[in-house]
Amino acid sequence: MGRTESATDPRTPLSQARVLQTAVAFADRHGLESLSMRKLADELGAGAMSLYHYVPNKERLVGGMVDIVFGEIEPPSTDDDWKTAMRKRAMSTRAALGRHPWAVGEMEGRTDHGPANLRLHDAVLGCLRTAGFSIEMTVHAYSVQDAYIYGFALQERDMSSETADDFAAEAQRQMHAYADVLADYPHLVEVVGGYVAKAGYDYATEFLFGLDLILDGLERLRDG
Amino acid sequence: MGRTESATDPRTPLSQARVLQTAVAFADRHGLESLSMRKLADELGAGAMSLYHYVPNKERLVGGMVDIVFGEIEPPSTDDDWKTAMRKRAMSTRAALGRHPWAVGEMEGRTDHGPANLRLHDAVLGCLRTAGFSIEMTVHAYSVQDAYIYGFALQERDMSSETADDFAAEAQRQMHAYADVLADYPHLVEVVGGYVAKAGYDYATEFLFGLDLILDGLERLRDG
DNA sequence: CAAGCTACTCGTACGCTGTACGAACGCGCA
DNA sequence: TGCGCGTTCGTACAGCGTACGAGTAGCTTG
Numbered sequence: 001m002g003r004t005e006s007a008t009d010p011r012t013p014l015s016q017a018r019v020l021q022t023a024v025a026f027a028d029r030h031g032l033e034s035l036s037m038r039k040l041a042d043e044l045g046a047g048a049m050s051l052y053h054y055v056p057n058k059e060r061l062v063g064g065m066v067d068i069v070f071g072e073i074e075p076p077s078t079d080d081d082w083k084t085a086m087r088k089r090a091m092s093t094r095a096a097l098g099r100h101p102w103a104v105g106e107m108e109g110r111t112d113h114g115p116a117n118l119r120l121h122d123a124v125l126g127c128l129r130t131a132g133f134s135i136e137m138t139v140h141a142y143s144v145q146d147a148y149i150y151g152f153a154l155q156e157r158d159m160s161s162e163t164a165d166d167f168a169a170e171a172q173r174q175m176h177a178y179a180d181v182l183a184d185y186p187h188l189v190e191v192v193g194g195y196v197a198k199a200g201y202d203y204a205t206e207f208l209f210g211l212d213l214i215l216d217g218l219e220r221l222r223d224g
Numbered sequence: 225m226g227r228t229e230s231a232t233d234p235r236t237p238l239s240q241a242r243v244l245q246t247a248v249a250f251a252d253r254h255g256l257e258s259l260s261m262r263k264l265a266d267e268l269g270a271g272a273m274s275l276y277h278y279v280p281n282k283e284r285l286v287g288g289m290v291d292i293v294f295g296e297i298e299p300p301s302t303d304d305d306w307k308t309a310m311r312k313r314a315m316s317t318r319a320a321l322g323r324h325p326w327a328v329g330e331m332e333g334r335t336d337h338g339p340a341n342l343r344l345h346d347a348v349l350g351c352l353r354t355a356g357f358s359i360e361m362t363v364h365a366y367s368v369q370d371a372y373i374y375g376f377a378l379q380e381r382d383m384s385s386e387t388a389d390d391f392a393a394e395a396q397r398q399m400h401a402y403a404d405v406l407a408d409y410p411h412l413v414e415v416v417g418g419y420v421a422k423a424g425y426d427y428a429t430e431f432l433f434g435l436d437l438i439l440d441g442l443e444r445l446r447d448g
Numbered sequence: 449c450a451a452g453c454t455a456c457t458c459g460t461a462c463g464c465t466g467t468a469c470g471a472a473c474g475c476g477c478a
Numbered sequence: 479t480g481c482g483c484g485t486t487c488g489t490a491c492a493g494c495g496t497a498c499g500a501g502t503a504g505c506t507t508g
Contacts, residue, residue: 109379109384118412119408119409122409125411125415129411129414129415135414135415136419140434143433144438146375146379147372147434148372149375151370152375155333155371155374158334159332159333160333174335178337178342181342184346185342187349187353188342188345188346190349191349194359195363201363209367213442214437214438214441218437221437
């Protein structure tokens with residue numbers, strides 16, 4: 001029993017791609033805050049320090065994970081007119097962030113832009129420029145859309161109820177929890193207590209409402 | 225030298241308010257990720273465990289800090305028409321989040337709503353309802369606005385350059401850093417390299433562009 | 449005045465984190 | 479045969495949130 005009694009066998013060898021994919025899967029299941037180098041190494045059947053041969057530190061590990069998420073976002077197709085193209089990529093972004101909620105606060109502002117990130121940004125800018133937006137207006141248009149998309153994803157992640165019914169139930173629970181102070185907040189009672197707690201809140205509908213409002217506004221600005 | 229040789233004296237006694245305010249000030253200076261119970265206690269001239277008599281755990285500490293930020297947001301005034309009222313509260317929100325960037329990912333979805341939080345939400349709902357929005361439309365309107373406001377704040381926090389010139393300089397630095405792959409991303413070169421790296425990016429202007437686009441859209445929906 | 453109770457303070461300890469350091473190992477080449 | 483290099487990872491350290499329980503100071507009650 002002297003040799004090769006390692007409990008877990010890696011079967012496939014370690015590699016950067018495998019480290020990143022495993023990390024994404026782990027974060028999907030348990031959240032980013034409970035992803036640790038040791039747990040990730042366990043998952044891979046390796047020692048914690050082995051990971052540092054594929055990734056220089058945890059920060060860059062997360063950077064690599066984020067670029068995997070960017071890679072799942074469908075870039076705007078040149079076959080569609082700009083509005084449907086932008087609509088689809090917004091929905092695709094929301095879908096990717098729904099699959100990987102841990103990525104929501106992490107997508108923007110990284111200094112290590114991965115290839116998928118660059119590719120997507122380039123495609124979106126190209127879509128808007130080709131549609132006839134001026135450079136200035138392209139910047140504006142990009143800015144509003146992304147602020148909205150990522151902001152909505154943030155809300156969706158934080159409020160966390162999956163379905164409209166879940167949401168209604170949660171709203172009711174909250175109304176009960178705050179019953180003693182609700183007299184001071186009549187509009188909260190009317191809108192949340194009287195409507196949301198019954199009808200719920202459908203994320204997909206809500207997302208498209210705001211998205212179309214923004215896209216229609218942009219179209220008017222481009223044409224007018 | 226037997227007694228009272230404690231190095232730091234608290235001068236004012238500990239209290240929940242003082243703990244929360246000190247925590248906010250610390251996070252403003254050093255960021256939320258480097259706020260620890262031990263450092264906060266040091267700041268207050270106390271032992272780490274003393275804090276737990278004013279706050280049950282770190283999660284709730286952050287909850288209390290967040291409500292301080294909510295308290296700095298000016299609720300919509302009933303003297304203004306709804307559009308200016310909403311415009312002002314959006315700008316006030318952005319300003320508060322600019323002073324407390326650590327709060328950006330933390331404002332929504334907490335289950336421990338503080339009084340300032342409830343007050344603000346109630347006032348915004350009241351403003352929209354009084355302006356004649358239906359309950360359904362009020363929910364829509366609230367949703368778009370907050371998604372945009374928090375999403376913009378997220379971008380602003382993450383991109384972190386303060387002024388338009390800083391931003392331009394940073395854009396130039398990035399273009400150099402990625403010089404070898406830029407051939408694959410022509411629109412990035414045109415828009416970022418050719419425009420942003422020169423003209424910069426003024427957050428205030430950009431914010432108001434999107435905000436007015438959204439408010440105009442809402443007005444049309446209310447009237448039409 | 450004494451006794452007890454309450455509110456508060458905090459020293460110590462545990463299990464967790466990211467990661468620096470350097471020792472070990474297996475393989476291809478001289 | 480031996481050397482170097484790519485890879486693995488055991489150990490260790492500083493820092494984290496916080497459970498536990500001992501200590502103390504001040505007020506209330508007899």
